[in-house]
Amino acid sequence: LSLLRKLVANALVVAKQPAMSSLQQRPLMLKTRVRFSVTVRFLANLPVFKDLLKVKPVFDKDVQEAKTIKGFRHFEFNREECKVLDVDTPDGGLVAEFGHMFLKEKRGRYKGSSETRLGVTEELHIIKFVAEFKHAGLECNLEASSLPVIVISSTNQVLSAWASVMWYNTLSTSEPRNLSLFADPPPLTWQQLSQVLSWQFLSVGKRGLDEDQLAMLRDKIVGDGPDDLVHWSKFSKNEGAWIWIDGILDLVKKHLVDLWRDGCIMGFVSRKRTLTLLQEKQTGTFLLRFSETNKDGAITFSWVEHTNGETHVHAVQPYTKPELSGMCLPDIINLYSLKAETNVTGNPLRYLYPDIHKDTALGRYYKNSPLSATQKIIDGYVKRTNIPVSTFPTPPPSPPREIPFTDMDMDMDTEISMDLDQLLQELYPDFFGPGTSSQSFADYSS
Amino acid sequence: LSLLRKLVANALVVAKQPAMSSLQQRPLMLKTRVRFSVTVRFLANLPVFKDLLKVKPVFDKDVQEAKTIKGFRHFEFNREECKVLDVDTPDGGLVAEFGHMFLKEKRGRYKGSSETRLGVTEELHIIKFVAEFKHAGLECNLEASSLPVIVISSTNQVLSAWASVMWYNTLSTSEPRNLSLFADPPPLTWQQLSQVLSWQFLSVGKRGLDEDQLAMLRDKIVGDGPDDLVHWSKFSKNEGAWIWIDGILDLVKKHLVDLWRDGCIMGFVSRKRTLTLLQEKQTGTFLLRFSETNKDGAITFSWVEHTNGETHVHAVQPYTKPELSGMCLPDIINLYSLKAETNVTGNPLRYLYPDIHKDTALGRYYKNSPLSATQKIIDGYVKRTNIPVSTFPTPPPSPPREIPFTDMDMDMDTEISMDLDQLLQELYPDFFGPGTSSQSFADYSS
DNA sequence: ACAGTTTCCCGTAAATGC
């Protein structure tokens, strides 16, 4: 999520007449000590007022919350500055642009006795633009308000600030501006939240979430509670859904935009459903799904194998962002190999679910193109590629496990995994003996 | 290279008596807008003076160069501040510590008519500490000078600043302090430079450079000129030796400290010498050498192969820092495999030059330990490793080429490589036909 | 002691200046 650095106040409103402002009701995000610019536009397009209107930005003017919410932070601009509204060249309106502005915190937070206490990314601030208008004995005050602003001091707060943005935006389509929204934040219906989440993927990856993906998310986030409501604290808290989804959004943005846009990634599918879907398909059918445990975004592929009348579904250890920096997912899929002790190697991945040949689905994304593959020597050096290899997993697939957010906890999750490993060891002791996988390639010329 | 952030002025000298200062003659590096601290210590250990000495740091006081060298930058401290010398708790000396200081550039460079023009990392500045001493009618001025200071504004200048530091330090062991050193910088003898370079490796990797390594560097840097002198402009310029060596230092620091410290890396060996050394050894003998073309530090391995009475020496495409972040060099060596069309795979690397088995030399650094390799499934996921693979390079090794810095130029170098490829293609057309290296693994279950 | 919050600063990219 890149920071919004351009704050545009579209309206300068005549005092006491809060007309206009057909603004989208979205809060903005500003980082202290980072430059931004604001443009104020006088919507009444009257060049007559030229040179008569002096505008000045004021932070949190008349904001009640600043004096009632305990610990509410105070900020100020780097400089006190007035600007005269001038004619905008293209369309002739009156504008003033404040450039090179930044925000710094003023010492002395409000230490009221109020019981409400907000996290910094739950504080909603306002930038007001005030202007005096004096002409021919007439005198009146003009005021225009920016959208609500969330002020952060570090990029590590973008995550939770963005959660606030989404929550506020969704609720503000129905309610009027409420800067105390997070003092007692209303829940969202799943219908509302799912739409917002889908938009995030649309915005980052040019494709929203489909019914199946949303259904999986609904199971994880809402569970089978009595109602369809998602509560703010549950959504935004450390182990909540948002941190996980945001990690995936970032993963998509950095490494999977094309694949996601073209619908190659099923992504949000439970293990259980993966099993159900794949076991009916032919050997070599695989699908891509996001890790449900990795908080930083990770993706794995699962594939099905029918041998000797048995059906196995396997899933590879999820790939993380640093790993995908080394090799893109299509190449990984293209090169992935299984290795048995007998040294027979092969790629178990053949058809992207439901039945599209992997080269048809992903061929256009391969970086290791056949062309460059013909060059075995470059600049006198022997070329090389990394081949992702697993040792042949003949044990059956792990039993599916569901991890609803409602009760999710990393420690518990780890324990489940341990039990699972133990179970596997009991069922298939042969596969857990002392192995030699890292040495079992035939030694060269031996 | 991490920035030196602690500037310690050990001496406060009575005016006109530049005694003491058994300081190492090393310039320091300071970055504008980055905090540092200075401690001034009054070496005459007399607590009698307590509360009588007020010290104040002044930047470039009385520095002639600031007024004679064209474009010389001016700086000032973030605040004017005097401090009273106080008793230092442990040893009873008089000290004042200036913390939270930083430097910012003052507008208005000196635009003298002098013909000398220095790069910013060639400017040598001074911080002086001045004190007035008044007692019983007596009055005198005390002054102490810091070591020379190189002021940079970005970490991208550390590279060339460090070159200046080395040059200055080497020359200052014989000459007195000379802030105009780089106006007409004297050359260093190879003897001097080689010692400095060896120190860099000692400092970064706990092991200096041996005779063979220095001989190779001498060939590259001095060539076979009439004398042993290395000139500043040649050393520090963009295509000079330092940028290349610094890239290697950084590579060692980030990914190869252990290997370097234990002497596993021959590193500075020419291609020609690599050929000579390896062709006498048994098949599977390899050595590690740094890339001579990659400016950001890269390492490759060369190995020898005797088959059918022919001897071939091959070198793998060099590994860069980002690649080594994904897998450490010992693991790469341990897992490296050659692949022929017949699907026979194997690791051609067996003995670290001269004849140490690779597991003996590198085994302790393997991250993919046999223990973890026994686990084929983790948390229900199939484990995986990346195996670095090359397609069998049957053509003979590339003809050795020497790249002396004296005439080195990247463009030319690239052309040489192109010619080399063309040559290889003419000699061994079979190996440049349409290949299938990325698909030639047997397809799973086909 | 600790968690939420801010500062610090490297390293890269972009902007600026000459």
Added chain:
DNA sequence: TGCATTTACGGGAAACTG
């Protein structure tokens, strides 16, 4: 215009602070 130098700021980590 190109190169030298500075600024900008994301991101990770340390420092702060109640």
